Amino acid sequence: MNGPGAFDDCAGSFQWQESGRLGYLPTAGRIRAVRPARQRGTAVRGHSFMDREFRRPSYDPDDEGEFEKGLVFVIMPFQGQDMADAYSAMKDECKKLRLTCVRVDENAGSGIVISEITSLIERCEFIICDLTHERPNVYYELGYAHGVGNEAMDILLVAKEGTSLHFDIAPLRVQYYSSSEHLRRIVSQSLQKMIASTRGGPS
Numbered sequence: 001m002n003g004p005g006a007f008d009d010c011a012g013s014f015q016w017q018e019s020g021r022l023g024y025l026p027t028a029g030r031i032r033a034v035r036p037a038r039q040r041g042t043a044v045r046g047h048s049f050m051d052r053e054f055r056r057p058s059y060d061p062d063d064e065g066e067f068e069k070g071l072v073f074v075i076m077p078f079q080g081q082d083m084a085d086a087y088s089a090m091k092d093e094c095k096k097l098r099l100t101c102v103r104v105d106e107n108a109g110s111g112i113v114i115s116e117i118t119s120l121i122e123r124c125e126f127i128i129c130d131l132t133h134e135r136p137n138v139y140y141e142l143g144y145a146h147g148v149g150n151e152a153m154d155i156l157l158v159a160k161e162g163t164s165l166h167f168d169i170a171p172l173r174v175q176y177y178s179s180s181e182h183l184r185r186i187v188s189q190s191l192q193k194m195i196a197s198t199r200g201g202p203s
Contacts, residue, residue, distance in 0.1 A: 067123060067125045068124065068125060069125055070098065070100055070125060071099075071120075071124040071126075072090075072099045072101045072102070072124060072125065072127070073120040073121060073123075073126075073128075074090055074101060074102065074103045074127075074128045074129075074130070075127060075130070075138055075141045075145070076128075076130035077133045077135045077138060082132070086132070086160075086177075086183055088180070089184045089187065090128055090187050092184070093184050093191070094187070096188065097188070097191055099125075099126070099191065101128075102120065102124075104116050104117050121144055121148065121150070122148055125198075126154055126155070126156065126194060127145055127150060127154060127156070128155075128158065128187065129141070129142050129155060129156070129158070130160075131158070131159040131163055131169070131174060132160040132163050133163070134163065134166065139168075139169070142155075142169065153194050153198050154198065156175070156186075156187065156190045156194065157172055157174040157175065158174065158175050158176070158177060158183065159175075159176055159177075160176070161176045163176070
């Protein structure tokens, strides 16, 4: 395909730009089957994480985004008992707060995984991102989350003690955990604060 035109997937459309490059445009309307009353939440916003942090002209403080209330998407490595224990702790603490915690590998069927990931990132109210093991896919998904408008109080960054952070995300606030029990406390306390901040009141 080397001329004007467009084709769609379930999360957006690829469109040829005047520059000749293929651009991807996420389309929020087609990926939200259920919406609560509009309130401050996460993606999809018209500005990015960095637009807000650096107060660029494209940042719109009144753009509240849309999301599925109570949905928490977890970005993390899948392999290893330590990650299984970490996810179990996250899921338990979310349940205590009446939040639904999901990971993309729990989806059934043979769908396109990257499409499912981007859809969950765009739909969720909060994201927990575990940077342990420095996996490229985790960094990619975090970057996508920033690009579609998730803000600092929408994303909880955690990592196991001893994890190295690469240059681009080294300035971000990351909470380090030493054990599953420590992680439980971090997740519970942080999500309660995030709920109070973004919803404007207690959970």
